Amino acid sequence: MNKRIIALVLLASMSLYAVTSCSTALETSTPDGTTESAIIITTPETSVETEASETEESTEATTTTAMTTVPFEPADEPDDIVVPEGYHFVWSDEFDGEELSSFWTRESHPSHWVNEELQEYVNSEEYAYVSDGNLIIQPTKVVGDDGNVSYYSGRVNTYGTFTFQYGRIEAKIKTPEGKGYLPAFWLLPTTGKWPVSGEIDIMEIVGGIGTENTTYGTIHYGNPHDQNQGSYTLEDGLFSSDYHIYACEWEPGKITFLVDGIPFYETTEWYSSPMTGYTAEFPAPFDKPFYIIFNVAVGGNWPGDPDENTPFDERGQMRVDWVRVYQRDE
Numbered sequence: 001m002n003k004r005i006i007a008l009v010l011l012a013s014m015s016l017y018a019v020t021s022c023s024t025a026l027e028t029s030t031p032d033g034t035t036e037s038a039i040i041i042t043t044p045e046t047s048v049e050t051e052a053s054e055t056e057e058s059t060e061a062t063t064t065t066a067m068t069t070v071p072f073e074p075a076d077e078p079d080d081i082v083v084p085e086g087y088h089f090v091w092s093d094e095f096d097g098e099e100l101s102s103f104w105t106r107e108s109h110p111s112h113w114v115n116e117e118l119q120e121y122v123n124s125e126e127y128a129y130v131s132d133g134n135l136i137i138q139p140t141k142v143v144g145d146d147g148n149v150s151y152y153s154g155r156v157n158t159y160g161t162f163t164f165q166y167g168r169i170e171a172k173i174k175t176p177e178g179k180g181y182l183p184a185f186w187l188l189p190t191t192g193k194w195p196v197s198g199e200i201d202i203m204e205i206v207g208g209i210g211t212e213n214t215t216y217g218t219i220h221y222g223n224p225h226d227q228n229q230g231s232y233t234l235e236d237g238l239f240s241s242d243y244h245i246y247a248c249e250w251e252p253g254k255i256t257f258l259v260d261g262i263p264f265y266e267t268t269e270w271y272s273s274p275m276t277g278y279t280a281e282f283p284a285p286f287d288k289p290f291y292i293i294f295n296v297a298v299g300g301n302w303p304g305d306p307d308e309n310t311p312f313d314e315r316g317q318m319r320v321d322w323v324r325v326y327q328r329d330e
Helices: none
Strands: 014-019 049-052 061-068 087-093 119-121 128-131 134-137 140-143 149-153 155-157 167-174 181-189 199-204 214-221 226-233 244-251 254-259 262-267 290-298 318-328
Touching (some): 087 167, 134 155, 134 290, 149 290, 199 244, 214 244, 214 254, 226 254
Parallel strands (some): 119 149
Antiparallel strands (some): 014 061, 049 061, 087 318, 134 318, 140 149, 155 290, 167 244, 181 199, 214 226, 244 254, 254 262
């Protein structure tokens, strides 16, 4: 089967988004133009420079980018796609080819950047690459001559190239095995300051004995920070043993998390936070475009540190067969 990267754009105007790091709860610019679609796909040449600290503890982001839509023609759907009832296909990356497509950016961040995680995220094909029809994120352990241990991993996102607002997103993923791993498939908004700007975590699995059979779906919001979280535990086996399809249905006022087509958590209550002279009304902050992130963290507050049995070979890989986005027919 010949997989394809396909995209649909319903908008042909220019929008400018800017986020400024500040001490207020949320500071964003308004688009220069009027958008008529929730799907934004931008030219691969668009440059994006970010200085961000996205975390469940605190985030400050400084991001400015001009997002220019281009008239992609609708392409055929992937051959093996099963479009959920009531939806139509919008976009996908099937990760077929020899290199990561221009929709993705590899991030660079130092160790202990967030949540006391040990890994350094490196912009390198060594830690995030395409092989055998999969996006592969490969954590790595390096022991120096002095005996000091360093960890490296990959994190990729579609900021500045593909964002969407509302719909269903799903990805077919095989997660790593081993204590200390925290693989994640999640969404962040194109504008705002965490946590008031919002975060949608579609899949997070804590690596380790007795924990790799449970996945979490979570939203973060508010100021002060709050979260809603649900989980799903396999009756038999581990998520790291095989591929599973993790999905989120995102609607105004309702967010639902699914595994292998089974809804396991639905949330309908959250809040934003007041700014000076303005209060963001529900369903804010989940009422604006978000972009896609895949990463594997090593160590940190939630999974704890890896141990001597944690593998850093193929067993430690996060493998993404595909990621697909749909929107409601109506």
